[in-house]
Amino acid sequence: MKSAPYWWEDAPLAALPAIELPTRADTVIIGAGYTGLSAALTLLRAGRSVIVIEAALAAEGASSRNGGMCGDLLKPSFTQLSARYGKQSAVALYSEVRDALVFLQEVIADNKIECDFARVGRLTGALSQQQLKGLESEAEILRKEIGTEYQIVSGPAIHDEIGSDLYVGARILPHHGGLHPAKYAAALARLVRECGGQIHEHTRLLRYERTGQEFVLTTSRGKLRARDLIVATNGYTTSATSWLRRRIVPVTSYMIATEEIPAATMRQLFPTGRMVTDTNRLLCYYRPSPDNKRILFGGRPAYTEIKPEQSAERLMQYLRRIFPVLYGTSVTHSWFGYIGYTFDHLPHLGKLDGAHYAAGYCGSGVVMATWLGRKVAYRLLGNPEGQSAFAGIRHPTHILYYGRPWFLPLVQAWYQLQDTSARR
Numbered sequence: 001m002k003s004a005p006y007w008w009e010d011a012p013l014a015a016l017p018a019i020e021l022p023t024r025a026d027t028v029i030i031g032a033g034y035t036g037l038s039a040a041l042t043l044l045r046a047g048r049s050v051i052v053i054e055a056a057l058a059a060e061g062a063s064s065r066n067g068g069m070c071g072d073l074l075k076p077s078f079t080q081l082s083a084r085y086g087k088q089s090a091v092a093l094y095s096e097v098r099d100a101l102v103f104l105q106e107v108i109a110d111n112k113i114e115c116d117f118a119r120v121g122r123l124t125g126a127l128s129q130q131q132l133k134g135l136e137s138e139a140e141i142l143r144k145e146i147g148t149e150y151q152i153v154s155g156p157a158i159h160d161e162i163g164s165d166l167y168v169g170a171r172i173l174p175h176h177g178g179l180h181p182a183k184y185a186a187a188l189a190r191l192v193r194e195c196g197g198q199i200h201e202h203t204r205l206l207r208y209e210r211t212g213q214e215f216v217l218t219t220s221r222g223k224l225r226a227r228d229l230i231v232a233t234n235g236y237t238t239s240a241t242s243w244l245r246r247r248i249v250p251v252t253s254y255m256i257a258t259e260e261i262p263a264a265t266m267r268q269l270f271p272t273g274r275m276v277t278d279t280n281r282l283l284c285y286y287r288p289s290p291d292n293k294r295i296l297f298g299g300r301p302a303y304t305e306i307k308p309e310q311s312a313e314r315l316m317q318y319l320r321r322i323f324p325v326l327y328g329t330s331v332t333h334s335w336f337g338y339i340g341y342t343f344d345h346l347p348h349l350g351k352l353d354g355a356h357y358a359a360g361y362c363g364s365g366v367v368m369a370t371w372l373g374r375k376v377a378y379r380l381l382g383n384p385e386g387q388s389a390f391a392g393i394r395h396p397t398h399i400l401y402y403g404r405p406w407f408l409p410l411v412q413a414w415y416q417l418q419d420t421s422a423r424r
Contacts, residue, residue, distance in 0.1 A: 001308065001309070001312065001330075001331055001332060001333065001334055002332065002333045002334075002335075003308040003333075003334060003335055004333065004335060005064060005065050005182070005255070005333065005335045005337075006255075006257035006289070006294070006296060006332070006333040006335075007064055007065070007068075007180060007181055007182035007183075008064065008182060010180065010182070010183065011064070011180065011182035011183045011185075011186050013057045013058075013059070013060055013064065013182075014057075015057060015201060015202075016057075016058060016189075016193075016199055016201055018201075019198060019200070021053075021200055021203060021219070021221045021222055021224060022051065022198075022224065023222075023223065023224060023225065024224070024225045024226070025049065025050075025051040025224060025225070025226045025227075026048055026049040026050065026226070026227055026228065027043055027048055027049065027050045027051070027226060027227065027228040027229075027230065027380070028050075028051050028052075028053065028215070028217060028224060028226040028228070028229055028230070029050060029051070029052045029053070029229075029230045029232055030052075030053055030205050030229070030230065030231045030232060030233055030240075030241070031052070031054060031231070031232035031233040031234070031236070032052045032053075032054035032057075032058040032059060032189065032199050032201070033059055033061055033062060033063035033185070033232065033233075033234065033236075033365075033369065034059075034063045034184075034185060034188065034365060034366065034369035034370050034373060035232035035234060035358050035359070035365075035369040035370075035372065035373040035376075036052050036054075036230070036232035036373065037052070037058075037059070037063075037185070037188035037189055037191075037192055037373065038107075038188065038369065038370045038371075038372075038373025038374050038377075039230050039232060039358070039373040039374065039376050039377040040052050040192045040197050040377075041188065041191055041192050041195060041197075042373070042374045042377035042378065043377045043380070043381070044192065044195035044196060044197050045195060046377070046381055046383075048381070049196070049197075050192075050197040050198070051197070051198045051200065051224070051226075052192065052197060052198065052199045052200065053200045053203040053204075053205065053217075053219060053224075054199060054200065054201050054202075054203060055202070055203065055204040055205070055220075055236070055238075056201065056202070057201050057202075058185070058186075058189045058199050058201060059182065059185035059186065059188075059189060061234075061235070061236045061337060061338065062234065062235055062236075062337040062338060062339060062340075062365060063181060063182075063185040063365070063369075064181055064182035064185050064186075065181070065255070065335060065336070065337030066181050066253075066255075066298075066337065066365060066366060067178075067181075067255065067275075067285050067286075067287060067296060067298050068178050068179045068180055068181040068184075068287070068296075068366065069122065069176070069177075069178050069275045069277075069285060069287065069366065070101060070104060070117070070176060070177045070178060070179060070366050070367050071101065071122055071173065071176040071177075071275075071364065071367065072094075072097045072098045072100065072101040072148070072173075072175075072176070072367065073097065073173075073364070074093065074094065074097055074345075074346065074362075074364070075345035075346070075362045075363070076344075076345050076346065077138050078090050078094055078138060078141050078142055078145060079138065079141065081093055081094070085393070087145075089389065089392075090145075091145055091146060092389040093346075093389045093390070094142065094145070094146050094148075095146050095389075096371075096388060096389050096390065097364075097367070097368070098146060098148070099371075100367050100368055100370070100371035100372075101175070101176075101367050103370065103371055103374070104366070104367050104370050104371070105117070105119075105177075107370060108179070108184070111187065111191060113183075113184060113187040113188075114183065114187070115179045115180045115181075115183040115184035115187060116178075116179055116180040116183065116290035117177060117178070117179040117184075118177055118178060118179075118273070118290075119174075119175065119176070119177040120176075120177055120178060120272065120273045120274050120275065121172055121173060121174040121175070121176055121177070121272065121274045121275070122172070122173045122176035122274060122275040122276070122277065123161055123162060123170045123171070123172050123272075123274045123275070123276045123277075124170055124171045124172075124173075124276075124277050124278065124279060125162070125164075125166065125167035125169075125170045125276065125277070125278045125279065126167055126168055126169050126170060126171070126278075126279050127166065127167060127168065127278060127279060127280070128168060129168055129169075131168075131279040132152070132154060132168055132169040132170075132171075134279070135152070135169075135170075135171040135279065136152050136171065139152070139171050139173075148173070149173070149174060149175060150171055150172060150173055150174075151171070151172040151174065152169065152170070152171055152172075153169055153170050153172065154168060154169030154170075155169070158170060159271075160271060160272075161271060161272055161274065162269070162270065162271070162274075162276065163268045163269040163270070163271065163323065163325075164269070164322045164323055166321060166322050167278070172274070176275060177275070178275045178287055178290075179290075179366065180290050181366060184366070200221070202220070202221075203219050203220060203221045204219060204220040204238075204240075205217060205218075205219055205238070205240040205241070206218045206219060206220060206240055207240055208229070208240065208241075208355075210353055210354050210355075213227065214226060214227055215227075215228075215229045215354070215355070217229075228356070228380055229354070229355045229356065230355070230356045230357065230358075230376055230377070230380065231244055231355055231356070231357040231359075232357070232358065232359070232373065232376075233359070234248065234340035234359045234360070234361065234365065234369070235248065235250045235251070235337070235338035235339050235340035235341075236250070236338055236340075237250070237340070237359065237403075239403065241355075241357075242402075242403070243352050243353075244352075244357055244359060245402070245403035246397040246398075246401055246402055246403060247342060247343070247348070247359075247360070247395050247396070247397045248340045248341070248342065248359055248360055248403075249340070249341040249342065249343070249401075249405045249408075250338040250339070250340065250341075250405065251300070251303065251338065251339045251340075251341050251405070251408065252300065252302065252303060252304065252305055252336050252337075252338060252339075253298060253299070253300055253336060253337060253338070253339050253363070254298060254299060254300065254301055254302075254306075254311040254315060254334070254335070254336045255296060255297065255298040255315075255333075255334075255335055255336070255337075256296070256297050256298075256311070256312050256315045256316060256319075256331045256333060256334045256335075257289065257294050257295070257296050257297075257331065257332050257333040258294050258295045258296075258297070258319075258326070258329050258330070258331060258332065259294070259329060259330045259331070259332050260293045260294055261293065261294060261295065261326075261329065263292070263293075265325060266288060266292055266293070266295075268325075269295070269323055269325070270287075270288050270292075273288055273292065274287075275287045280415075280419045281415035281416075281418050281419050282299070282300055282412065282415045282416060282419055283299070284297065284298065284299035284315075284318055284319075285297075285298045285299070286298065286319070286322075294332075295319065295323075295326075297315055297316075297318075297319045298315070299315055299318065300412070301314035301315055301318075302314075302412075303405075303408035303409055303411065303412045304408070304409070305336070308334035308335065308336075309334070311334055311336065312331045312334035315331075315334075316329075316331055339361075339362065339363050339365070340359050340360050340361060340362070340365075341360065341362050341363075342359075342360035342362065342395070342396070343396045343397065343398060343401075344393070344396055345362050346360065346362070346390065346393060347359070347360050347361050347362065347364070347368045347372060347390050348360045348390055348391075348393065348395040349372050349375055349376050349379070349388060349390055349391050350391060350395055351379070356376050356379060356380050357376065358372035358373060358375065358376040360395075372388070372390065375388045375390075375391075379391070
């Protein structure tokens with residue numbers, strides 16, 4: 001069993017040619033994932049010179065480790081956001097996420113990116129009738145408020161969508177899709193370089209300070225001065241930007257890939273080829289691989305780092321509960337990455353002491369990091385296109401939090417209790 005992501009089989013990470021780190025730059029971006037690469041591409045096409053520094057390899061973090069699911073939902077429901085900020089703000093936030101999904105598809109089409117994107121829809125399975133009613137209620141609200149199309153299936157009809165007896169019904173969002181995350185990230189990095197941007201790998205930010213009208217960055221490869229700075233580190237934020245680290249909670253998310261499964265079995269399990277999630281607080285997410293030969297399955301079997309063998313065993317146990325026919329099927333890849341969560345479960349972009357940032361996608365980074373990377377670049381340029389509903393929300397922290405999520409085991413226990421109660 002391999003501990004590297006399955007995605008790296010078709011899109012292997014390879015070090016970019018090493019180039020000398022300049023001493024001065026127009027704009028420096030910290031982090032070469034979706035956020036940083038999207039911001040860099042936007043700035044370069046606006047005529048700015050850009051240097052991206054990355055502590056590891058380009059897109060080695062969550063951008064090449066995630067499930068590749070593309071949707072337009074937020075963690076808080078429309079009802080929850082309306083109660084928190086008012087209906088007008090809820091409409092603005094959900095409308096912008098809808099626009100972000102459209103934008104992702106435009107990026108892929110306009111740049112002819114080959115990343116196995118397919119608009120196959122997403123199925124959210126309900127484990128109880130109460131959960132199914134909740135899914136339908138929220139879906140109907142989104143249909144009325146912003147025009148989101150949906151379908152509800154239940155009873156025997158569920159088997160036309162998924163070959164499992166675990167769910168009593170499901171909500172289907174037909175406009176959602178999936179892609180190959182590592183291929184997509186590699187294409188963004190290629191476009192940045194083709195537009196004249198520099199990506200410096202194995203270049204870790206150690207600290208920075210603002211002096212007058214510029215930033216002085218101390219990196220593992222020397223000092224660098226820049227007029228503008230964008231922090232795009234999300235779930236991999238370090239103490240070098242402690243102000244952001246206090247606002248981002250890195251949550252470990254694990255994934256596995258099964259061995260190849262017979263075509264007839266895959267058709268039985270995924271008749272429509274949809275992306276799949278469930279209604280648990282400790283949710284799982286899964287999908288067919290782009291070639292439809294394997295199942296890629298993700299979840300949070302632990303909120304702390306555990307060995308690949310342990311996570312593979314726990315995830316496979318749950319996968320077999322969904323699909324008992326998979327008893328005897330083995331795991332070929334088991335890996336993990338860090339999701340950037342926030343205390344209000346919303347993405348954020350903003351500016352602190354002159355440095356711009358976008359982060360906190362809470363598991364929706366394929367769409368939202370691409371979108372907010374573009375937005376943060378436009379904000380830096382002073383372009384009205386940088387306006388965003390996510391910029392107007394206070395980005396909270398906690399008085400006892402300094403970047404190490406000591407409370408996650410407690411959260412996991414609480415979520416497990418809620419999930420057990422909801423299934424009764």
